[in-house]
Amino acid sequence: MLSFLDEPRVLHGIYVLGSLTLFFIGLYGLLAKRHLLKILISIAVMELAVYLLFIGLATSPGETAPILSDGLQGFVGMADPVPQALTLTAIVIGLAVLGLGISLAVQYHRLTGKADVAGLTELKDV
Amino acid sequence: MTMPLTPVWFIALPLLLAFASPLWVRLRLLMPLLVGTPAALLALALGLLPAVRTAPLLETIVIAPPLGIHLQLDSASWLLVALINFAGVVVGAFLWLGETEPYLRERRAFILILLLIAGCNGMVLTGDLFNLYVFLEIAGVSAYALSALRRDAPALEAGLKYLIIGSVAAIFFLFAVVLIYLQTGNLSLAAVARGFSEIPGPMQMLIGLLMLIGLGIKTELFPFNFWVPDIYQGSHPAVASLYSGILVKAFLFVLFHLVFLFLADPGVAGAWLMGLGAITMLVAETVALRQEDLRRMLAYSSLGQIGLITLALGFGVESTTAGGLFHMVNHTLVKLLLFLTAAILLRSFVSARIADFAGAGRARPLAGALFVLGALAVMGLPPLSGFASKLWILKGFAEAGVFWPVALILLAALIEAGYYFRWIKVLYEPRTEVAIEPSEGRWAYLPIGVVAGLIVLLGVAPFLVDDLFIEGARSLLDRTATLVAVLGAGS
């Protein structure tokens, strides 16, 4: 009954809608929330949306994971491995940025007691 | 074992040395290596120059057939690589000799600066989009961390702000990369370039816009550059000199590299970029008129010059492009000079407010004279190098019979004079009670002096290097040559 979902067009449509929704949720958080950690999380959500979009659209239903193992010796019927490799790399980078961001936010909070993005007013035009 | 001297060393060497840093701390080699690494790379670049001038050097490190790291060193990217490593040498030498604050002389700063250099080298050299993203993030992360290195409230604030806006830029860029891959199935710049025209128009537009926002934030174009003054103000001036001197230049190069490579007819995109450049230039120069803080003033001036470079490169004619590349080099030299001089002045005069600088030039004659030299060069006054490149750009516009950029550039230079000369006047304010303390770290003037000498030399005798810039402009503009070189003649 839900087999129409296996249509690549439909599936990709769902992926696009879903990841765009996620992207805009992240954007909303980035623009509307004021706590530094929430902002960093929003950034992470937006990144995630892009990864999902990438992985989702690069894979069609029926393809297997691009892993050469006992039974599978050729690149037949496999998903394109490039997006997955790239996404893995991007996740690692994203993690590093997030880690740095959080450590900075924590230090900033310890030093000044502030965690509000609107409170970042030390540097401004005089 | 042979160690072929290939472009990969520009990325590998700083990365290796950065990650082996505990060793260098123990051996007390931190500072010598901070200077030595970029110096070695600069020497390598100079050694490769004859080969690059005959044909671009291509190198592919194959990991798995579709995944490989593809590096391309042509006349244009050679300029940037040489510039980046030269700036690395200068800033490293300044940190080493100048007895700067301890936090810039320990292991963490060493790692971050080398990472920044590696990232910039990588961005300029890389031949595929995803590696571009990776290097962009490497350079970005090290820059965020460098800003926050001082760990007081302004520094952390600068680091946080930089991180937030930089991550957003990276997301937009990544989005564009993803769309390109989904449309063309390729990540190699040359292959994408070949297939780019087949992407449907609206999608091209969307990709272009995402790229513009991602790279526009990174290259500090109006209206994406509102973060710049804050970051430059919060960071140490020596670090800011790296941002203004090499990071932005690498991004600018990437932006125009992509524009000229992907688009068979870069006219429309070029016009957009020219417009953005002109607005950036005028807005930044005007805002700088009111700045009371030395670091912010330099930041706005840096924005103005970037606008000028964008304006020149966007025109896409050989002589303006060559002039624009030359101006990139000159601006890096000038901003190194100004920011490092500012670092020296800030050390002796506590605050960066204009009122506290009254008479500083009389108390510190050498620093004052260097500041004046830098200011004259940045305004493009002869006989300094800024003049030669500006003349080249203006000449290119005049040859093409397009005069509105000429008028805008000159107007911006006049506004720029309005604030630089205000600072110079304050610097030489006759005030007797300026305390003349014995200045320590006289060696800090050595790297600055070298830069100043280069500014004068390039101003008086630009013919020594103009061929390099003409070749650089040709290789930047000549799309088909790049495609043929990478993909073979059949494509």
Next chain:
Amino acid sequence: MSLILKLFFFAVSLSPTALLMGWDGHLTWTLLDGVGLSLTLTPLAAFFLLLLALAAPLVALPMLRRPADWPSLALYAALLAGMQLLLLAGDFVSFFIGWEIMTWSSYLLLLRSPRTEMATSQSYILFNLASAFLLLAGIMVFYGLTGSFDIRPLVGPTQPQQLALALLFGLAFLIKVGTLPLHIWVPRSYDEAPDIFSAFLSAAISKMGVYGMILLLTLFPEALTGLYGRLLNGPAAGYLLAWVGVITAIVATYKAISQEDMKRLLAYSSIAQVGYITTAVGVGSSLALGGALYLALVHTLVKLLLFISVAGIVLQTGQRRFNDLGRLIERMPISFFGVLIGIIGLAGMPPLPGFAAKYLVFVSLVDARWLLLLAAMILSSTAAFIYCYKLIYAPFLGHANSAGAREAKEAPWPYLVPQVILMALLFGLGVFPGFAIEVLIDPVLTALRMAPLGGSSWAVLTTAYGGYDGVVLMSVFVTAFVLVTGLFLLLRGRMRRAGSPYDLSYAGEVPTEETPLHYGAGMGRELRRIPLVGWILRHSSQGFYLGLTRQMRAAAGLLGGFYAGNPQTWILLAVVVFAVVLGLQAVTGGI
């Protein structure tokens, strides 16, 4: 060491002379792709190089006094190098390079004075850079038209092209010479500059603007005879320029009269003199150009002499206001003669060469039938007598009104030597007014393909409207001077008794030796009551420029608001731009 450096510096200051004597040839220097500098010496440039060669060592000499200000000396050397490059330029790039080096080095020299204010230094550099950038814009237009930077006449330019070039170049040079609405930077900077450097500013640097104006005329095929047709008997385009010059002269003259400060008075008088030169350039006939060059020569000599004398007075008394000075004739006699000769030259009175120069300009106006201009010019040059009188009277005669003035000694020799040399030069030119014409001016006119003025001998100045013999004139004046002075010295004893200050009385009060008394005081105040003159004195274009500055700062504040937000604002703006552009594209491009 210091002596060697000083000698070296003095040698540098002689370099224009050496160049003038020794230059024969052509030098080229490649700058970059397709841009080269080519240096030659045209007769026109040689004339202005001569002015520089006169001014440079005479100004350098007082600068060398102990304690020497080394940065000033270095900057002065850079300035001289720039000006020589400017004069040798055979192409516009070297012209511009020289022009800019002159601009920034003179600005930095201005900063060496402890009196320079922010408003002064900013107006100096901004006006001069505006002039430089207009020049550069003009050069780019010129390059766009001809495809080359060489300075040579345009071939068949169209009307709009001519107009663009004339406007850009013309404005650039008018700013430099300081004609009326663009003069605002002149008085303040001449006043506040280091005292000796003021002499150079007025004598040499302002002449570069004159050089530029004459050079500009040579770019157009028939600029001298009839760009935009002819009006009466002169070029129509020049009529406008001539009026600019005359109005400048009139206004500056009245401003000069009302000044209370010696250097400021001289500054306004410089503006007025350059106004005459501008008028003469506007007339453009060979007589007028000859007059313009002659005026430039005399003005250089006179202003050097006056500014150096005044610098000596300021040095010895510490005072620069008229009311604080007086009675210096006995204490500084050589300076007195310096100023005396200077003002006679400045006022354009016979027998000194100022008369010959002005005579040429007047005659050229008559020749062009521009009689209204002539009347206006005579008005201003007559009014100039008043400030000239003030210049000699106030510091040297009357009462000494300050301790500095009462105890002053004669200026030191580095100030006196240039004065004596300049007096001798002025005297010599007065005796031989034809010398300057034949040796200095006629070669220039010939090179510009105009009729030389020539005379029968060096002693005679001849024009189609009559002339005079300098030797005869000078003998008459010298005889009269000797007779009057002799009589005065004979009767001196009795006159001094008659002239005792105690004989004066105001409202029954008898002023003592200590009572401050100054005949020149309040001269400007009374001048304001004359209807038209009062209006001129009350108004200035300063308000306009201040308003412009305010507007720029307001704009800076407004745009600076963009940079004051927090990260969320920045991202929001980026996203909004993204959305708007996408939306626009969707509407227009039809996505």
